Amino acid sequence: MAVIDAYVRKETRISMAINAMLSLLIFLVVFGLHQPVESWGLGRWVFDFLPQSFMIALMSVLIPGAIAHKKLKKGVLAPVPHSTILPRNLLVRGLVLAGASAGIGTALVAGLVWLTGMEIIAPIPALLFKSTYGAILALIVTPPALRAALAA
Template sequence: MPIQFDPQRLLRREQAVSAAINAVLSLLFFSLVFGLAARPLAMGGPDRFALDFLPQGVMVSLMASLVPSLIVRGKLRKEGLLPAAGLGRVVATGVLAGIASALVLLALALLGPVTQVASLPALAFKIGYGGALGFACTRLALTSLIPGMLQEQAA
């Protein structure tokens, strides 16, 4: 019995994998940049915690858009289906979404009333942000690649 192509299942799996990978990578990069010792982190100098949202937002959104798109395009080709959207546009849209979210968090962190944050809650937030951004950018990218198939299955 041949296995039937299920775009909804593929979308759910890729979103979950992306969220998990980006949450773990956020943990690793946080530990490299700020360490894991419990201490206050300044939003501005010397720690520049607020500024760290930009590289995280760019890299998570880039990888969460590019890698799953390449994987899914390969699977679509195997099925004899050609994605309507070009890969460059799909990835650029995801990266722009990541940059926008990072700029909002940067502005809130720098302009808000808090000048420092404890490192462990900051770590938890960065892990959550990385996972959520990975999930959202993967969904954005893949629903751009396979929109017709997702609508057909929903009907």
């Protein structure tokens, strides 16, 4: 079991790093650093958490899950006893977690922005928040999704 735990930790760290970097790059393309970012409205900062959350969760399930499946088939990893409520099918599992992440994550960010009353956000803090959010979401989603992929 220690081998599996180490494998899950390693894949989770990789997922976190990739998703933090992708969040940073996409922020730069969408919002840039030249002016403050508006919080509310279609295509604005809070709205952007919908596609960001969906895609981060989806990729945090599909890519590590596909890699784990390949390693299981080759015998590099052995299936482990693990019960899960997540769907067995990789794509369905990804879509379920992506949909839940988009809804919950965006609602939490919207609530935080609403409670703080931030109508506009300076670009650097907005960028750092989105990049950190990408890493944290990968940290939350990748381990249970990967353990489900490795379940016997």
